[in-house]
Amino acid sequence: MVTISAFARTAALVGDPARAGMLAVLMDGRALTASELARAAGVTPQTASGHLAQLAEAGLLTVARQGRHRYHRLASPAVARMLEGVMAVAAGATPAPARPSARPPGPRDAALREARTCYDHLAGRLAVAMADSLVARGAVELGEDGGALTPSGEEFLRGLGVDLAAASETNRPRRRVFCRPCLDWSERRPHIAGALGAALLATCLDRDWLRRSEGSRAVAVTPAGRLALGRAFGYGRPCACGDAA
Amino acid sequence: MVTISAFARTAALVGDPARAGMLAVLMDGRALTASELARAAGVTPQTASGHLAQLAEAGLLTVARQGRHRYHRLASPAVARMLEGVMAVAAGATPAPARPSARPPGPRDAALREARTCYDHLAGRLAVAMADSLVARGAVELGEDGGALTPSGEEFLRGLGVDLAAASETNRPRRRVFCRPCLDWSERRPHIAGALGAALLATCLDRDWLRRSEGSRAVAVTPAGRLALGRAFGYGRPCACGDAA
DNA sequence: CGCGTGCTTCGGCCCCGGCCGAAACGGCCG
DNA sequence: CGGCCGTTTCGGCCGGGGCCGAAGCACGCG
16 A cells, blocks of 8 residues: 555655756766766755655655666656556646746757657657657557557558667567657657657667767757658658648 | 646646645546635635646646536546656555655545546556457557557457447548557556547446446446446456566 | 765755634525 | 634744764775
8 A cells, every 4th residue: 555655755766856857867877977067057066965865765766786886767667657557647738827937948949959869769749740650540549548559550561671679678468558648848749659769769879860969858850761651651751640630 | 838837837837735636536527616626635715726726727638617616627638647657657656655644545545446437448457458458369569659459359348349440530540540659657557548448438338347436536337337347358357467576 | 996976864944735623605404 | 794614824832853173984005
C-alpha cells in the first residue's frame, strides 16, 4: 500500500523549482554531473548536492561515481513517465496567464522545438510530423492511452532499417505493444514514445540522419537526414502534416 | 513550451499532504463535496477550500455547483494518469524505511487491497488476477508501455458481454489501442487500464458481479460475481494465477 | 606530497505557504 | 423571515525547508 505521505513526498520532490529544473534536464535520459545540474537549475553546488541526495534517496535518480565526478540519471522509465505526465498536465493547465518577464522564444528554444530528445525517443516538430505521417499511411494507430504498429507499418519500418527485433527485446511481449503516445509539450500533440520511439531515434542516429548537440537536448538534422526523413515522412514539405487535425 | 515554473507548480500542487489526500480519494473518478474532501484530508473546511481553489485554478479539478454543494472531480484522464505515475514511482521508491507508527493493515485496507476502483477501472488483487488470466489465455498482451487486445481476446470478452464497441467510442482510434497497463500500488503488478479497463469495470457493475461501497473506493464481489468471475478468470481458485510469473 | 577541483556537511537566515479562528456570504428549509 | 449549513474570505501564527557561506572530504594530477 502506498501511503499518502509517500505519495505526497514523491510529488513534492518534483515540486521544487530547483529540483524540477534538474529533472527536466535529465528527461533526455543522459547522465549529468552535480555541477552541470546545479548550473541548469540556477543554484549553487552545495544546494544542488542536497537536492540530488534527496532525489537519489527517494529512488528518483541513480548515481554512478566515476573518478571524482558523480553522474546522475533518472532511475527508471517509470520516473520519466511520471515527469511526462506532470508536463502534460502543466501544458494543458494554464495557458500562460501573464509572464512577460519570461524570455521570448530565442534561437536555442527554436532548435529545441524543432527536434529534441525526450528521455529515449524524439520530440518536437519533427517527432510530431513523423507520428502524423505514420498514422496517415496506416502504419501505426494512436489513441489517447496506447498505440499499435500495424502489419503494413511493420513492413514499412523494416524497410527503413528500424531494428524492430531489438526493440521487442527490451520489452517482454511479443508484438505491437511497444508503442505509446507521448504528449509533446511544445507542439501539444502526440508523438511516438515507448520501445518503438526509442528504436526510431536509434535508427536516425545510427544512419547519421540526426546528431545530438553538445550540452542540449536539441538534435540537428543532417543533410542526408533531411533527404531521408523528407522521403520517408514528408518532413520539411510545406504542409504534409495537418495543422487543422 | 512548458516553463519549468509551471512544471514545478503542478507537481507542488500534488506534493502537499492535504492536497495529495484529496487527489488520492478523487482517483476513483467520483465527484465529492468540499466537506467530504476536507474530512478525507484531515483538515478543516476552510483549509480545504483554499486547496481546492488552487487545484481548480490550475486545472487539475473541475467543480460543479449543485445547490449549496460544490462537487469536485479530476479534470481529465491526463490528471489521473499523472497521479498514477506518481503512485507508481512512490510505490517503487521507498520499501517502507521505518514507520511502525503507521497503522497495521486493518480490515478496511484488506477490502481495498482485494478490489477497488482506480479512476475508471478496477484495481487490487481481483484486477491483477483478471489481467493475469487474460494474459495467460492469450487474450491480451501487456508490455511496460502499452498493451493490445488480440482477436481471440476480442471474441472472449464479447462472449462475456463486454461492450467493446462502446469502449472504442470513447477513444478516437479504430481498434486495439485502448489497452494500457497500470501499476497496481498494492500488488505492485500491472492490471488493465484504459478504455478496455473501464469497459471491464462497467460490465462487472452492470451484471451486478461487483457493487461499489458507500464512501470508499472498495468494491464488493457479489455471490453471482464470485461464480462468474471464477468461471471467466479463475478468480478465487487457490493458485490459478502464477505467483512465480 | 601538496595543490586544485568536484562534491558534501554544517550552521544559520529567512521566506513561503499551510493551518486555523472568526466572520461573511449564499442557498435551502421550516 | 429566521435559522442552519456548506462554503468562502481574511488575518495572524508558525513551522518546514530552501538558500548560501564557510569549512571539510575525496579524488586525481603534477
